[in-house]
Amino acid sequence: MSTTYAEATETGTGVPPVMQAVICHGPENYTLEEVATPVPAEDELLMKVEAVGVCASDLKCYHGAAKFWGDENRPAWAQKEVTPGHEFVGTIVSGGEAGLARHGLKLGDRIACEQIVPCGECRYCQRGQYWMCGPHDMFGFRNYNGAMAEYLVVPPNARTHKVSKDLAPQHAAFAEPLSCSLHAVERADIQFNDVVVVAGCGPIGLGMIAGAKAKSPLTVVALDMSDDKLALARKCGADVVINVGREDAVQLVKDMTDGYGADVYIEGTGHPSAVAQGLNLLRKLGTYVEYSVFGSDVSVDWSIISDDKELDVRGAHLGPHCWPAAIKMIESGILPMDEICTNQFPLDRFQDALDLVGDTAGASVKVSILPGSAR
Template structure:
């Protein structure tokens, strides 16, 4: 006789400390009232996961560390509704077996930001995969979705790889929208990692006058070109600032989107952007960066904008993927089982990959 879900263990990656993530057998979650349990189909490894694994201070340091271990990591997940808690079907509008995704943040629904509709800036700020107070993340066979989570259905026509990039794609859409791209703008996207390549596809749909992508890896720049970049620049080989000035009558770009994850991307953008331009900062840095702030005010009067998460953008991401206007092809490069975590994080931390997915090996279902 098979074990019931109540006492059946599952395989998960568990974060205990920097560089101490273990594949363990843990208790399978059960849903409470208005909660779901989903069977994970895939969970991406984000750049923030890599920085967290490496022990970046922004995650572990300070009086209130962002990570509260032990916790199952993973916020780029999607899966199938496996169990419904009491009232959950009506609460979320879902049924057993449907493909769903929950937004990465679990709003508290009580703070000033949540009450005003700005839930992505929730003061409590529980995000799947970093704190266990609300729920663990998606690097496991099963995952509990709490009642205050924001859940979206995924149409069956969307492939596994495309479904797995909905979370970062929503972030990319929000970031591009923050740039307020106009038809006559020259737009620079600094960084051609997974997010930068998704931003390239989304920015291309905005049809700017020129779309420029800057990176250090030729293979990623070639992908950016396929995705609609008009100009690609390898900063190791060419003077990116000089090239951008040459195509803008020496003024500089109108919009600069920083998604390199490297502190050097910030001063590069401040020098590259024109006066009165729009600088959008998306990256999660592993270390501090410093700049001459007088550039922002006295010299250029820049419009400096941050971009955090993907608020109100999940339905847009799902629609763009369903219509084939954005793709994961070329971005999703590797897939590993949970048991292969050590290899997966090593590959994710290298330039051999772009997006790495964790795919649980579920037992045959009867």
């Protein structure tokens, strides 16, 4: 049977009947509202949200990028009346016995959830490729409320991972973007003698740098336009940093590789110019990995991919099978998490958090919302 509010209160985890949550009513129309706190079904769990990271995809969704709101060629990922937020961590405060048993959890456990809630029935799920699930329901975007709220329901098909209670909430929530970074690195199939170039030193790019360094290639090169972020990239494992605003990255990479070019290029900026940059600085038979979500179409000379270089071009989506490694990396203390997680806001300042993520000239790296912090 489900744990009741009264029983939860007796264990010191009292759940109020109403809560605050951000509700999406359409592009650039998000409001903080008082809503009923959800009651978990027998096979569900109720999480008290501790932290939710604000992703660049959250911002693109907020501004109404076609990929999220849909057009005649693309399905909509974002739905109205859904609470956003897919990078989160929290504590289980209520739930049915079936839900607890399904996830191997108990009340009081701290967990993070993967952003996708796979159906378990489509061709991809049946083949174990759950991250490409056909219906593609996701926390904060499609059919499941996200974590820009005080409480969140964890459905039976959610993929949950325990996280140390010793981590700061904003650090623990970084497991989601870091898992995505590590998946992109896995897709790159990095070898010991490779020169690996990572474009972008934002949250995703920094994770890519750390993951690439863990593969022990010959050289990890970081590209960005911010000297501060490039300095942070060195702390995450970059051997060489290049400010693309002042330096010719293509020429410098070719200079360090006897004119051939890099073996691997991983794109994590979401800027169209970074695509052509990567194609040009790769060697023949090199590997290009695209992770970013673009707000508009990108045009490149495809003959570079085919006739000129015969490149191996790979996409990367979400962070499948990389969550345990991401959580372990954060818990190990090898990443400068205080410098990565730069800004935290209370829930009633969600708009400030979104605006800061959109301030490309600012000094923020990872922006988070802590629903339980003082208003």
